[in-house]
Structure formats: structure tokens, C-alpha cells
Amino acid sequence: MKFFNLFKPNAAAKPDQLNDQPAENNPGHPPIEKEKITYSSDTTLTDVLNYIRNNTVQLGIQLNNPATDTEIEAFEAQITRLPEDFKMLYRFSNGFETDQDLFRLIPLAEIAENDLDKDYLVNDSSFHFTEYMIYSDMWSVDTNKEETNKYSIYNKTNTVVYLTNSLAEFLCVFINKGIYDGLYGWIETKERSGRLLVLDLDETLIHAAEKESGVPADFQFDKYFVYKRPHLDKFLTDISKHYTLGIWSSADDKYVTEIVNKIKPDNITFEIIWGRSRCTLKHNRTYDNYYFEKKLDKLKRKGFKLEQIIIVYDTPEKSTSNYGNAVYIKEFTGDTADEELMHLYDYLLILKNADNVRTIEKRGWRENKSGS
Structure with a gap:
């Protein structure tokens, strides 16, 4: 490990920045307020990197020279x-x-x-990309050998905790909240x-039709x-406060993402x-x-136990090997008076307290919300 990083001067800093000190150490200068960047699904990595470039002093970030193509090729x-x-x-x-x-x-x-520290990696296509306190802890990226641009950022200290599949989001969390309130x-x-x-x-969540009904559609896709x-x-929004959320459809991958x-x-x-490429043809x-079919065993790689996974959909056939994890809801065909998600929310609040969701009888769940 490069322990000398603790003591080395910042080669990237400009001469006129070397005397910049925090306000408590440099009372002659007012504190520089740290700006924030709002993250949303529309935020791009380019947006975040431009933000960093324009606010390096306020953020306390010292940039190095860009990597060359030769350096990237050598790494790969x-x-x-x-x-x-x-x-x-x-x-x-x-x-x-x-x-x-x-x-x-x-x-x-x-x-x-x-x-670096392969014991803290989930597989041989992972690598650590950030660290703190001289490798006291690291954040890593799990890449997909078949589809390189599909990746997940995680931390593996005691257990594997997957955080996001967006580098832009990871950087925004650090910029806005720092190490302890943010990343930890x-x-x-x-x-x-x-x-x-x-x-x-x-x-289950949407209904897509080739013809518009008497009610205007929420949006049009293709x-x-x-x-x-x-x-x-x-x-x-509400259920995300109680569960980690995922989408898994048997539809085309591009359609699902869009x-x-x-x-x-x-x-x-x-x-x-996840879309069809993650399903198993039966x-x-x-x-x-x-x-x-959606085989939930595939989610073990992400650190989830089958006893802690609930899958919700309208077609029992697609999860024949995981009946104990499934909650079946009514098919949604565009009814504007549909209240199924409100009923489902109430039931999921009960299930979240179960040690093993697979042992809970879920048939007739609307009528029996005791969780027994």
C-alpha cells in the first residue's frame, strides 16, 4: 500500500492554493461555503465532473493530471x-x-x-477505486465482463453493501454529505x-397499450x-424508506430501462x-x-438472502421456483380507480418485520394482513 500518500505534498495544487487553510486555522480568511449539487435521474457524470472542476477550492478537492489512453490500456x-x-x-x-x-x-x-486487497473484492472483475485513511476502508466497483458498462459500486467491510450503479450518484453523495453523513x-x-x-x-406498475384509452396516457414510449x-x-417513495428496491421484468432490456x-x-x-436477459427461458x-422465469438465486451475488427478498407481480408462472417470496397483485390494465398499491404498501410494512418472508402464507393477503 502507498502509505507515503499521507505525507506527500499535493503535486496538483497550484502555488497560490498552497496557503489555503480552513477558517479555524486561517482566521484572516472567511470560511468558504461548500456548495451542493442536486442529483436526479437526469444528472449526468459530465454534469458532476464539470461541477467538481468549477468548485475544487470550495470542495477541498485537488485534481491530478488526466489519465492517458496508454495508462488506461495498461490498467485494462x-x-x-x-x-x-x-x-x-x-x-x-x-x-x-x-x-x-x-x-x-x-x-x-x-x-x-x-x-489492492482482493479479500475485500466480490470477484476478479472488481477493483477498489476510492479509499480513506490510508486504506482503512475502500469503495469498489463490480464490473460485468459481458456488459462492461453495467457496474455496481459497493463497500465490503463486514458484509457486501451495494450502493448504486451510478458513479455520478456516488460522487454527489460524497460532495454533498462527505464521508460520515454521506458514504457511511x-x-x-x-x-x-x-x-x-x-x-x-x-x-404491475404500468400498463402499456398500442391504442390510447378514453383517458390520456401518462407518457408515450415508441x-x-x-x-x-x-x-x-x-x-x-414511501416504500423505499423500508425496503431496498429493484425492478425485474421479462420485457426487453432497453424497454425496461427506458x-x-x-x-x-x-x-x-x-x-x-433487470430485463429479459436476466431471466431464464423455461x-x-x-x-x-x-x-x-425470474430466479431469485441470482440476487445472492448482490448480498441479499432469499429469506429477505420479496417479489411482486401479477403472473405466478414467472417465479415457480420462488413461491415463498412472491406476493401476487391484481393485473393493472389502466383502471384510474385502482387502489392496489395502497393495499400492497400496508401489507409490505407487515412483511418487513418477518425474520423469513418465505415462511409467511401470502395467499389472500388483502384479507389477512396480520402477517401470520
């Missing part, structure tokens, strides 16, 4: 392919230092040179919300008129947004047809 040859977001980050600054407890973005060569507070929130709620999309289930925004971007409230995140011998 030794460690793993970089998602485009991380290439953009390192082309912006090949590592950076901050005023916050020695929290830093690790330069590419340092990651490769030290082959985020981890604590995720750990408290160890229960994962997986939601289907079509006929050739479809899309209707959000009544109370959807409130349901997602629809979720349209219906997602700005103040929540989804742990997964054959129904009775009807001699094929269908896509």
Missing part, C-alpha cells in the same frame, strides 16, 4: 476493462486528493501496482434496509401509450433494473409453450 491489460463512466472519470483526473480524512480517488497505476450514512441505510423488494413492471398505476410515485427512467421518482434509486410442458 492487467486488471479489468473499465466501464465508460470510469474512463471518463480518470480522463478527467487520474486520482484526486480531498480534505476529508484523506479520502481519495486512487490513481490507476496505484491500483494496478498494489493489486448511505451504507448504514442500506444495511438497515436489508430487505429487497423486487417489482415487476408491465401490468408505439405504446403508457399508464402509470394510480399512487405509483407515492408508493415508490420505462423505469420515465417512472422513477428523483429521490429514490433502484438496486437493480418450457411449460402442459401448454407446450415457453416463458421467462
Whole structure:
């Protein structure tokens, strides 16, 4: 490990910045108020990096020189392919230092040179990209070998805690709240919300039709008129305080991503947004047809236990191997008077207290909300 980073001068700092001190150490200067950047589903990594570039002094961030293509290629040859977001980050600054407890973005060569702490990685396509207090703790990225640009940022201290699949969001949390209230507070929130709620999309959260009904659609996607289930925004916002949320649909991956971007409230995140490529093709011998099944075992890699996963949808066939995890709701076909999500919310508040959701009888859940 590069312990000398504790003592090295900041090579990236300009001469006129070397005397900048916090207000308590430099009473002749007024404190510089730290600005915040609002994160939403529309916030891009370019937005965040431009914000950092324009506010380095206020943020207490000292940038390094950009990584060259040669440095990126050398890293990829030794460690793993970089998602485009991380290439953009390192082309912006090949590592950076901050005023916050020695929290830093690790330069590419340092990651490769030290082959850092594999015991704290979930697999061989992961790597640590930020650390604090001379590697007392690290935040890592789990990349997908088949689809490089699909990644998850996580922390693995005692257990694996997945935080986000957005580098922009990760940086915004640090910028706005710092290490303890921000990154560690985020981890604590995720750990408290160890229960994962997986939601289907079509006929569960939305209804998409090729023809518009007598009621105007909420939005249009491609050739479809899309209707959000009544109370959807409130349901997602309120239930996210009690569960980690995910979307898993058997529809086309691109369709799923585009629809979720349209219906997602700005103040929540989804742990997964999965489509058909994550499903398993099965054959129904009775009807001699094929269908896509959602095997919840695939979520173990994300650190979730089957006893803590609830999946909600309108089609029992698609989770035949996980009946104990499933809550089936009425099919949504555009009824503006639908109240199903409000009933579901009440029931999910009961289930969140169960040690093992698989042992709870869920048939007739609307009538029996005792959780027994």
C-alpha cells in the first residue's frame, strides 16, 4: 500500500492554493461555503465532473493530471476493462486528493501496482477505486465482463453493501454529505434496509397499450401509450424508506430501462433494473409453450438472502421456483380507480418485520394482513 500518500505534498495544487487553510486555522480568511449539487435521474457524470472542476477550492478537492489512453490500456491489460463512466472519470483526473480524512480517488497505476486487497473484492472483475485513511476502508466497483458498462459500486467491510450503479450518484453523495453523513450514512441505510423488494413492471406498475384509452396516457414510449398505476410515485417513495428496491421484468432490456427512467421518482434509486436477459427461458410442458422465469438465486451475488427478498407481480408462472417470496397483485390494465398499491404498501410494512418472508402464507393477503 502507498502509505507515503499521507505525507506527500499535493503535486496538483497550484502555488497560490498552497496557503489555503480552513477558517479555524486561517482566521484572516472567511470560511468558504461548500456548495451542493442536486442529483436526479437526469444528472449526468459530465454534469458532476464539470461541477467538481468549477468548485475544487470550495470542495477541498485537488485534481491530478488526466489519465492517458496508454495508462488506461495498461490498467485494462492487467486488471479489468473499465466501464465508460470510469474512463471518463480518470480522463478527467487520474486520482484526486480531498480534505476529508484523506479520502481519495486512487490513481490507476496505484491500483494496478498494489493489486489492492482482493479479500475485500466480490470477484476478479472488481477493483477498489476510492479509499480513506490510508486504506482503512475502500469503495469498489463490480464490473460485468459481458456488459462492461453495467457496474455496481459497493463497500465490503463486514458484509457486501451495494450502493448504486451510478458513479455520478456516488460522487454527489460524497460532495454533498462527505464521508460520515454521506458514504457511511448511505451504507448504514442500506444495511438497515436489508430487505429487497423486487417489482415487476408491465401490468404491475404500468400498463402499456398500442391504442390510447378514453383517458390520456401518462407518457408515450415508441408505439405504446403508457399508464402509470394510480399512487405509483407515492408508493415508490414511501416504500423505499423500508425496503431496498429493484425492478425485474421479462420485457426487453432497453424497454425496461427506458420505462423505469420515465417512472422513477428523483429521490429514490433502484438496486437493480433487470430485463429479459436476466431471466431464464423455461418450457411449460402442459401448454407446450415457453416463458421467462425470474430466479431469485441470482440476487445472492448482490448480498441479499432469499429469506429477505420479496417479489411482486401479477403472473405466478414467472417465479415457480420462488413461491415463498412472491406476493401476487391484481393485473393493472389502466383502471384510474385502482387502489392496489395502497393495499400492497400496508401489507409490505407487515412483511418487513418477518425474520423469513418465505415462511409467511401470502395467499389472500388483502384479507389477512396480520402477517401470520
